[in-house]
Each structure stands twice: as structure tokens, then as C-alpha cells.
Amino acid sequence: MxxxxxxxxxxxxxxxxxxxxxxxxxxxxxxxxxxxxxxxxxxxxxxxxxxxxxxxxxxxxxxxxxxxxxxxxxxxxxxxxxxxxxxxxxxxxxxxxxxxxxxxxxxxxxxxxxxxxxxxxxxxxxxxxxxxxxxxxxxxxxxxxNPVFAIDMLKRVTKLPDTLHSVDTILRMLSDRLHCSIALLDRDYQLLQSAAWPAERQEDWDRFAAAEQQHQPITDDRIIDWETVSDTKQWGMI
Missing domain, CATH: 3.40.1390.20 (HprK N-terminal domain-like)
Structure with a gap:
């Protein structure tokens, strides 16, 4: 809904x-x-x-x-x-x-x-x-x-103007819906796109990526979760 x-x-x-x-x-x-x-x-x-x-x-x-x-x-x-x-x-x-x-x-x-x-x-x-x-x-x-929102999110995206049909827009919509910061990285941990929550927040994605790549603990008081979404891309959530 x-x-x-x-x-x-x-x-x-x-x-x-x-x-x-x-x-x-x-x-x-x-x-x-x-x-x-x-x-x-x-x-x-x-x-x-x-x-x-x-x-x-x-x-x-x-x-x-x-x-x-x-x-x-x-x-x-x-x-x-x-x-x-x-x-x-x-x-x-x-x-x-x-x-x-x-x-x-x-x-x-x-x-x-x-x-x-x-x-x-x-x-x-x-x-x-x-x-x-x-x-x-x-x-x-x-x-x-209504915690399951995937269908509604897809409907929203299709109705947006062509100028907003981008990975950046989708990440910002997800970030706003989930109340978390999200980043999309490639297999080499290079940042491709990100969305912070709140929007004004400045995240140090390079620091998080370096720590994950080196299998070191991340010194942050928030929850950090990394998920592989394909063999070439990953995304991080805070």
C-alpha cells in the first residue's frame, strides 16, 4: 500500500x-x-x-x-x-x-x-x-x-520522470524508505554510487570498504552489513 x-x-x-x-x-x-x-x-x-x-x-x-x-x-x-x-x-x-x-x-x-x-x-x-x-x-x-514495499517501489520508479530514472534515484529512495545509508561498490571495492541517511550525512565509504577488504573490524557504533548482489558488485548498508 x-x-x-x-x-x-x-x-x-x-x-x-x-x-x-x-x-x-x-x-x-x-x-x-x-x-x-x-x-x-x-x-x-x-x-x-x-x-x-x-x-x-x-x-x-x-x-x-x-x-x-x-x-x-x-x-x-x-x-x-x-x-x-x-x-x-x-x-x-x-x-x-x-x-x-x-x-x-x-x-x-x-x-x-x-x-x-x-x-x-x-x-x-x-x-x-x-x-x-x-x-x-x-x-x-x-x-x-506494510513492511514489504518492493512492488510499490517499482511502481513509483516507473511513474517518475525520465530524468530521475537512475541508480542514484533508486538508492536514495531505498535509503529514505529503510532509514539507512547505502552504497554500491564494485568487486574491487570502488564506490559506484551511494545515498546517505539523513541526506546531509557525509559517510566515509572508503574507510568502510578498506576495512572490509582487509577483513578488519569497522570502528563505528552503527550496524554495518555487507551483501554480495552479484559476482561483480557489492553494497554496504549502515
């Missing part, structure tokens, strides 16, 4: 929210939540986005405060988020910060297969934190109740 947009819309914090895009979006998966704070599509925003390692299937929360009256900029953000494999966007404070949801924004989202959800307009009591807590609790419970 995977948490979907349909599941999200049933959460208590989403009461009164409206799906603005095609109903096909109800089946789209949601695995994480993020906040779009800087929505002005400048070269700086593009540079920041390129530095982020996206996992796909994120649901983005925003009020489009910095581009509240710039529909073209809002559309540019939707196209960019869809390009990185995000599931969709929840719009806050419509009628307060963002005057309205322009039909062009909805058309753009539908064209790129992106979900748009609008929270109740003109509601000053809305809080990002309530929505984030509810969604992530749902994701956490789903992972606890």
Missing part, C-alpha cells in the same frame, strides 16, 4: 480542501511533504533546486507569497516541481496572500500531470504544521503496516 492524494484529502487537517485538477490525481502517491518558500523563478531558485536531491512523490505546501500576482511564475513553479517528480501542491491562504487560483495554473498542472489542492480560502487559522504532521503520520503508519 502507498498513501495517495485521496488518503490525504481525508485527513482531519485537510477538511474543506478542494482538488482543483483532474480526478486521476487522486491515485497519485505521496511519500513526503516539503514547503516552497522561495517561489520567484530566478536563476538562484533554479540553482538551489538543482542542488536538491529529489526523491519524487513529494507534496509541496505553498502560499505563493512572493509571486501572489504573477501567474506565469506560478506556472513555472508547477512545471519545475513536476519535472523533479513531485506529486502535487497544496495552496494555502488563497484570498489572503494569493488573490485567487487562476485557471491557467490549473490548466498547466493538468498538462504536466501535477495535482493542485486548494485549502479553504480566506481562512487565517490554517497552519502548515497541522497538514505536515497529519500527512507524515499517515506515511509513517503506512510504512509500519
Amino acid at each position: 502507498t498513501v495517495t492524494i485521496k488518503d490525504v484529502l481525508r485527513l482531519p487537517s485537510m477538511r474543506g480542501a478542494v482538488l482543483l485538477t483532474d480526478s486521476a490525481g487522486l491515485a497519485k502517491p505521496v511519500t513526503a511533504v516539503s514547503v516552497l518558500e522561495y517561489s520567484d523563478p530566478t536563476p538562484m531558485q533554479k540553482d538551489l533546486s538543482n542542488k536538491i536531491k529529489y526523491l519524487g512523490d513529494e507534496l509541496v505546501l505553498t502560499a505563493f507569497a512572493s509571486v501572489a500576482n504573477d501567474v506565469a511564475a506560478q506556472c513555472a513553479n508547477v512545471r519545475q516541481m513536476a519535472h523533479y517528480g513531485d506529486t502535487g501542491m497544496i495552496l494555502f491562504y488563497v484570498g489572503l496572500l494569493m488573490p485567487k487560483v487562476d485557471p491557467q495554473l490549473i490548466e498547466t498542472a493538468n498538462a504536466v500531470g501535477y495535482v493542485l489542492i486548494m485549502m479553504p480560502p480566506k481562512d487565517k487559522s490554517l497552519a502548515y504544521s497541522s497538514v505536515i504532521s497529519d500527512i507524515m503520520q499517515e506515511v509513517f503508519l503506512d510504512r509500519i503496516n
Whole structure:
């Protein structure tokens, strides 16, 4: 099982929210939540986005405060988020910060297969934190109740944009799902690809590989596991 947009819309914090895009979006998966704070599509925003390692299937929360009256900029953000494999966007404070949801924004989202959800307009009591807590609790419970995830993972990968079809993306998805750091090495213990958890962590894979190659104990307080997946490649997990 995977948490979907349909599941999200049933959460208590989403009461009164409206799906603005095609109903096909109800089946789209949601695995994480993020906040779009800087929505002005400048070269700086593009540079920041390129530095982020996206996992796909994120649901983005925003009020489009910095581009509240710039529909073209809002559309540019939707196209960019869809390009990185995000599931969709929840719009806050419509009628307060963002005057309205322009039909062009909805058309753009539908064209790129992106979900748009609008929270109740003109509601000053809305809080990002309530929505984030509810969604992530749902994701956490789903992972606890459904520990076998291989089929869902394969489905997620096939639906990602072509730009995310890579070993790097799969390792990062596995790392995020298992809450561990993973590395793929060749038969000579040369690092091919890796994914750290948390994502900001810097792992010394060369040290681990050297210790394993020399049959020496690894001085680390975490669990280290090495598995041979073929006669030419190995992967390490922490």
C-alpha cells in the first residue's frame, strides 16, 4: 500500500480542501511533504533546486507569497516541481496572500500531470504544521503496516520522470524508505554510487570498504552489513 492524494484529502487537517485538477490525481502517491518558500523563478531558485536531491512523490505546501500576482511564475513553479517528480501542491491562504487560483495554473498542472489542492480560502487559522504532521503520520503508519514495499517501489520508479530514472534515484529512495545509508561498490571495492541517511550525512565509504577488504573490524557504533548482489558488485548498508 502507498498513501495517495485521496488518503490525504481525508485527513482531519485537510477538511474543506478542494482538488482543483483532474480526478486521476487522486491515485497519485505521496511519500513526503516539503514547503516552497522561495517561489520567484530566478536563476538562484533554479540553482538551489538543482542542488536538491529529489526523491519524487513529494507534496509541496505553498502560499505563493512572493509571486501572489504573477501567474506565469506560478506556472513555472508547477512545471519545475513536476519535472523533479513531485506529486502535487497544496495552496494555502488563497484570498489572503494569493488573490485567487487562476485557471491557467490549473490548466498547466493538468498538462504536466501535477495535482493542485486548494485549502479553504480566506481562512487565517490554517497552519502548515497541522497538514505536515497529519500527512507524515499517515506515511509513517503506512510504512509500519506494510513492511514489504518492493512492488510499490517499482511502481513509483516507473511513474517518475525520465530524468530521475537512475541508480542514484533508486538508492536514495531505498535509503529514505529503510532509514539507512547505502552504497554500491564494485568487486574491487570502488564506490559506484551511494545515498546517505539523513541526506546531509557525509559517510566515509572508503574507510568502510578498506576495512572490509582487509577483513578488519569497522570502528563505528552503527550496524554495518555487507551483501554480495552479484559476482561483480557489492553494497554496504549502515
